Amino acid sequence: MKHVVCDKQSNNTNIRLTLPVVCFVWQIAMIILFGVFIRYDEESDTHWVETKAHDNITSDIENDFYFRYPSFQDVHVMIFVGFGFLMTFLKRYSFGAVGFNFLIASFGLQWALLMQGWFHSLDPQTGKIFIGVESLINADFCVAGCLIAYGAVLGKVSPVQLLVMTLFGVTLFAVEEYIILNLLHARDAGGSMVIHTFGGYYGLAISRVLYRPNLHQSKRMQGSVYHSDTFAMIGTLFLWMFWPSFNSAITDHGDGQHRAVINTYLCLASTVLTTVAISSLSQKTGKLDMVHIQNSTLAGGVALGTAAEFMISPYGALIVGFFCGIISTMGYIFISKTLKIQDTCGIHNLHAMPGVIGGIVGAITAAAASESVYGKQGLINTFDFTGDFKDRTVLTQGGYQAAGMCVSIVFGVVGGAIVGSILKLPIWGDPADENCFDDEVYWELPDEEEEHQESIPPILEYNNHMIHKQQDL
């Protein structure tokens, strides 16, 4: 009996005190900090009419809003529907997948606006952070790193642990992002390094520290059912379709956004074909495995996160996708079984490894950039060789790109190890080994059909479990 199983557990999963307290304290802190620091930027303030006159801007369409809002909404869908539904593949953890994803993204994006603001856009004169649509995109990006990490521990942690993980994750993210983008002046518009490599290793390190030797006790829950796999495809497809928006959302206006879209579009198409090929090869009769289709098809988008805005050329994008589909799928086939990490969603194969590839591709492409291909001004624009960096050569840039990648790995691994240790404290309400991957622990589930309760033979319980829930009407 499901309910009996719950009673057997030794862990205290009662989060009635901790979860509300964390949410309330945190939200009130956000309100105060926003009150002190956050203001509308000049394009979202009613004084825009004066800015326009002052800067001789002839039309409202020049407002950054119109350059970035469609991409922002696509990114927003990826964060909430894409990541959320991708993780619904488990047979009884859909509520946790979508619901906790929703919670920690909403929690994290507020903190991200502050952290990224302090590091990137604190106005020295007023001491304020001025936000616009690009800030919202960056906050969503920052949250993506934490959602990736969630994939590694899906089903094994409590929502309170997730909030703690997100709090530290966003903090670490903002610091490594500052080091990589500002200090090293590396380019990483789609976040191969900053988002995927960091998020991947952050999650893997946490999952390693939280390693559960007896996780096999919840083996019966560690799988999908037909409909849960179909739900997961909603996540996969929205991630896949909108990835061009992800990689182009904060690139340069004009050709920068345009090119990033083309490259990502092509790269992802190529990834699908090699993923299918390897998946089919891995089975005796050539059958396809949903795990590969749901995940590895996305690896190309991850790996083009750095280079999407570069002149990698269309066939270059196809080549990156080609190899990413192969490597990621082989990761699911071979590596997941050997690593002692209990990486629920296989983020090693979808984010960490392709993220590293993306960093390398970015470094090589940057080092190989030339004025003949980019044009003089094009080269300056693409790599932002202005101000302090106006004399930097492409070769040096390549070196800094590589350095950036190392920074993201170090931040992920070390940060994750530390945060993992914090999460090991026995105060967070995480589930017992035999109750992992079960929504029962943290969710009121629909009740069983009561009228039939007594007469149900044991085998029927599972089916009936999902039938009935009273709602106030």
Add this chain to the structure above:
Amino acid sequence: MKHVVCDKQSNNTNIRLTLPVVCFVWQIAMIILFGVFIRYDEESDTHWVETKAHDNITSDIENDFYFRYPSFQDVHVMIFVGFGFLMTFLKRYSFGAVGFNFLIASFGLQWALLMQGWFHSLDPQTGKIFIGVESLINADFCVAGCLIAYGAVLGKVSPVQLLVMTLFGVTLFAVEEYIILNLLHARDAGGSMVIHTFGGYYGLAISRVLYRPNLHQSKRMQGSVYHSDTFAMIGTLFLWMFWPSFNSAITDHGDGQHRAVINTYLCLASTVLTTVAISSLSQKTGKLDMVHIQNSTLAGGVALGTAAEFMISPYGALIVGFFCGIISTMGYIFISKTLKIQDTCGIHNLHAMPGVIGGIVGAITAAAASESVYGKQGLINTFDFTGDFKDRTVLTQGGYQAAGMCVSIVFGVVGGAIVGSILKLPIWGDPADENCFDDEVYWELPDEEEEHQESIPPILEYNNHMIHKQQDL
């Protein structure tokens, strides 16, 4: 036996005559009225090339289409996928939720174009209504009011009743909107008052009039199953993600749209945290309730409908979201059980109450507006203090905002009571009490596995009910 239950009912749910007749007559009427009244506006007409030359517009990108189309499509998704899937939570009413939502939205938007056209944009010289992308957004908005009302009566009415409800709903909407926006000159870009308060009370009044004392007879159908709750989250998330587009879709070009997006984005994030907190507090062991997550997380968007375009400031938006999450969730916990309204989706807690809060927030924010914050021209632009209203003060504006809210409540309650009485006539084919919340009544459902029919023990029927349906191949 499901089919036997159907035969037991006394009500005549045969809508083979009424439904087609209403659809055909109505659609033909629409064609005739569109032929007489509706034309393309100057930005969607082939004469745009001349308009451009005449008005010295240098680029096609100045066409309003490019300012509003991305927002329009987001709103469109909210109307059809958002509202439709949000209501799929019931175990056996997904077809009715998505399908009837689809029907009445398609029906209502045509009538909305006419009604809103007559009231807002009838050209006195030509007697024509000129439509463009903003008209489509407004039609979708108008329909939203009726879909909200549908939430209150979900599962208890026939599609013919829904069409009648929508016909009157759109009509009432256009009138109250005219009074609030044009006569009172209140601002309400995201429709806290015009859409949510009106739609909420309209639906609640109808549901009250149609009160069924014996609704407990269909108690077995009044709940969710695991997968239906997951489907409902698709609706929730698309509403939540695109709500910034909803509140900014018809605000001023430039900073107006930009600011409305930022405010709504922040407000909704804040709502999620307090919803989770209260939901967890409401259960003995801190478990979360899907009903709250599906609904109350959206209350912040509703409550910022009026003030989204104002300079409410980022922390102000967070505060609104903070309280709305609390109030809406407590509504689900306490109020739904006590009100004698049989409000299926809890629209009181998601739309009516947050809508009223939104009206109050709008009135206060308007009254507190100052030239120092908005700038001289910014104040004029935001509150449209031009023409007849050029001498209005912000305090007066606050008063008119409050008056607008009262108008929307009155229209909702009185209109709903009258329409409810009409719907009580025994000619509309509504289901018997014991057949409510059951798709069986109005939909051809997939057949059962015939080969196994005889040997199935009663308990299995339910599971098998959803297995089999013949399709012509």
Add this chain to the structure above:
Amino acid sequence: MKHVVCDKQSNNTNIRLTLPVVCFVWQIAMIILFGVFIRYDEESDTHWVETKAHDNITSDIENDFYFRYPSFQDVHVMIFVGFGFLMTFLKRYSFGAVGFNFLIASFGLQWALLMQGWFHSLDPQTGKIFIGVESLINADFCVAGCLIAYGAVLGKVSPVQLLVMTLFGVTLFAVEEYIILNLLHARDAGGSMVIHTFGGYYGLAISRVLYRPNLHQSKRMQGSVYHSDTFAMIGTLFLWMFWPSFNSAITDHGDGQHRAVINTYLCLASTVLTTVAISSLSQKTGKLDMVHIQNSTLAGGVALGTAAEFMISPYGALIVGFFCGIISTMGYIFISKTLKIQDTCGIHNLHAMPGVIGGIVGAITAAAASESVYGKQGLINTFDFTGDFKDRTVLTQGGYQAAGMCVSIVFGVVGGAIVGSILKLPIWGDPADENCFDDEVYWELPDEEEEHQESIPPILEYNNHMIHKQQDL
């Protein structure tokens, strides 16, 4: 036992060799051909900064990217989520529906970029194809034709056959498109003829050639279940909502896109009402049939593909939708049962027939165009009466439109017959008659609950079939 059934089949469905080989060879070929031919166009190249200066373009917002990207993303969603989920209605073919749709679209869009490039935009000087966002839209459009064809053979072919079908389908598409749009100079922005008529007849001809007299052996799989019908509604709604973007994605900047959206929006709303009316009329007690709601509601979008950009006027759009809803639904009721085509998704009623209607509507509307309605310049812009075609009259244009429709039918039928014959070769790994419509053949499905295996009475198997699948954690 499901597995036993699989063993009984005589066909060899092992695709472990063919599928990977086709994918790899094809993808490598694509990389080489892209390397030789495909380059960024001037708006997505870093030299855009020079182009801007040269052409006196004052703002990046003039980049075609900002005119078309939101529409592109909507079209992209239609291709992958829309078509994919629309086909999930079968009880046990959701993986194949979404997964193979994903595969062949990714495969086809690369080939489409090349084929369409060679025919439409090969630069004679450099021998290169320059691509931008409009090329991506056209590639997605081209793929749509093949996905329509997939609908006819859904569940009856192997993924290798689908790839072959797509390879030839894209090739034929590019040729007929070249003849219709360039040689005949017909207008077809939303592809009533080029996409829907061609794709529909192509699929029907293939399905006819592959006719299986014993398909009734898989009758148990030829139906939907409750949740699979709900999944299919996701596809329907995303197609329906984004169809205005589909029909306007490549129309003229400014009024062209604006008008195409308005027309399609109205036409589709009208279609919903008449679809519901006829569906209700077709059943004894007026119940609705999900098959009609899922499909026929979209027929209006198909039928307005050619005329959407014309001045068909709002009531004209409603009239087209009115009749399409009726005709398409009657197609499902009457025609599907009589034609010996085994058209799984009924593409005859959703694409082929409405496509032909669309061609006729386009021809008539073009022939009836007048300078008084369009304006002198408007007429020239809309029908592109420039260059070689500057002296063409609207009547002549109407004739060429009609000729274009015939070309698309001929290409579909003849091409489909030939490709069908190729697919009849016994080397492609297609399923036996008794295994059609079953994901078991090409997918690793979630395992059954092993612990209960022995004790399950036969009837329970089906339910348990979808319960359990091991995943590496």
